[in-house]
């Protein structure tokens with residue numbers, strides 16, 4: 001289907017990852033502005049405080065546009081863009097990691113005054129392991145930030161990735177004059193409130209607003225010029241294949257709030273960001289996006305998006321073929337046939353109600369409890385099962401029980417559903433069967449507790465067990481007597497035995513004592 005291929009080529013599906021306050025919401029809003037979805041940019045107020053609420057819901061309320069909290073689709077420059085939301089907080093949660101499995105590239109937003117924060121490292125390991133192209137945007141150039149050269153060094157050192165600056169700041173904060181657009185060989189002049197002559201050739205870069213002198217005579221110009229020369233000689237070369245492989249990150253500077261550098265960023269980004277690619281199945285076959293038969297996988301389940309209706313939406317990334325409303329698909333895990341009739345699609349402006357979607361797009365399927373995270377759905381005779389979504393080795397654990405012992409039913413229902421959604425991981429103590437929650441980051445517990453109370457009317461008591469090292473063991477090699485207070489024995493969701501070691505020493509002690517027992521970890 002030639003038309004299908006053409007449609008796929010226009011898709012760009014990505015996530016913006018950042019630390020809180022780096023400017024993700026502002027950038028998203030600027031992109032919507034560039035896409036003509038909203039008419040004026042304004043800082044979205046009062047979005048802080050409630051971690052369970054997405055920033056985008058705020059945008060939606062504020063602007064009265066149709067945005068869901070998880071996916072946002074709009075058209076720009078002949079491309080159809082799908083932005084997937086990731087919660088921005090200190091400990092990137094499993095949810096963020098899984099969302100990365102559904103995108104074709106990633107934009108990382110960094111506050112240029114703060115630089116790269118160490119937690120980003122783990123996220124980067126995953127991005128690199130999966131060879132996801134990553135583009136870096138150093139934001140808030142209108143404020144005094146760290147020297148651009150330092151930021152580049154830090155990015156390379158902390159994340160072990162090569163960098164290529166696509167543009168370079170001429171000053172920052174009060175003395176921000178513009179950007180050397182290295183890639184396009186022009187100067188983008190910073191003239192707040194005056195859009196005329198924004199782009200100039202390198203040799204006539206305009207006037208400095210403060211002094212009325214030509215920009216070329218300012219100290220920041222000289223400094224930037226020298227640095228650009230230095231980068232030309234000593235920096236990395238631009239290599240499109242290295243970008244596509246996630247080995248080289250193109251770096252951009254700008255100010256989202258001032259809308260400065262954003263348009264060139266978006267245009268250049270769209271030029272190099274890949275269209276939807278083939279995905280691997282569990283037996284290592286590639287499913288090409290333009291094959292006729294529809295397939296996709298569930299990367300996120302969100303319950304109770306609307307507290308008035310207890311609905312649950314399974315977010316499906318389309319991998320191949322075309323989605324049509326009302327089509328029948330097979331849910332691979334159960335073999336069950338499911339009709340996709342109650343499906344949401346995500347257009348940021350409601351100009352048209354799209355009835356079909358293609359690879360790269362995300363559809364939200366109303367779910368009555370059929371789906372689990374990682375499920376594959378497909379059409380046609382040939383069964384497809386996409387590679388499992390990564391499970392993460394949790395590091396933090398808590399005992400959990402219902403505050404009110406008489407309310408076991410809602411407690412169990414809540415725990416089961418939230419675990420199915422992948423909000424948190426659940427283990428049971430080997431002997432007692434007590435519930436133990438495992439998480440990658442502290443915030444997951446808070447979200448769990450909050451949602452249990454709000455959505456399931458179940459107050460829970462959490463007792464911290466601290467951090468543990470979780471290691472999976474083969475049941476054939478296991479003797480429950482191997483467990484002790486320093487290495488607790490638990491079962492995971494699929495009944496597999498896992499030891500929770502108190503620390504590295506406890507793990508070493510164990511491997512010395514039982515050299516034949518193989519300990520395994522997940523990502």
Ligand code: G4P
Pocket residue numbers: 018019020021022023024025026027043044045046055088139140141142143254255256257258
């Ligand atoms: P986030 O989604 O990554 O958490 O960041 P968000 O866009 O909410 O931005 C966090 C704060 O940083 C906001 O200010 C926002 O206005 C500001 N900001 C974003 N981009 C820029 C930029 O390029 N330059 C400057 N100077 N500030 C920027 P706030 O005071 O926390 O919120 P508000 O009261 O302005 O809404």
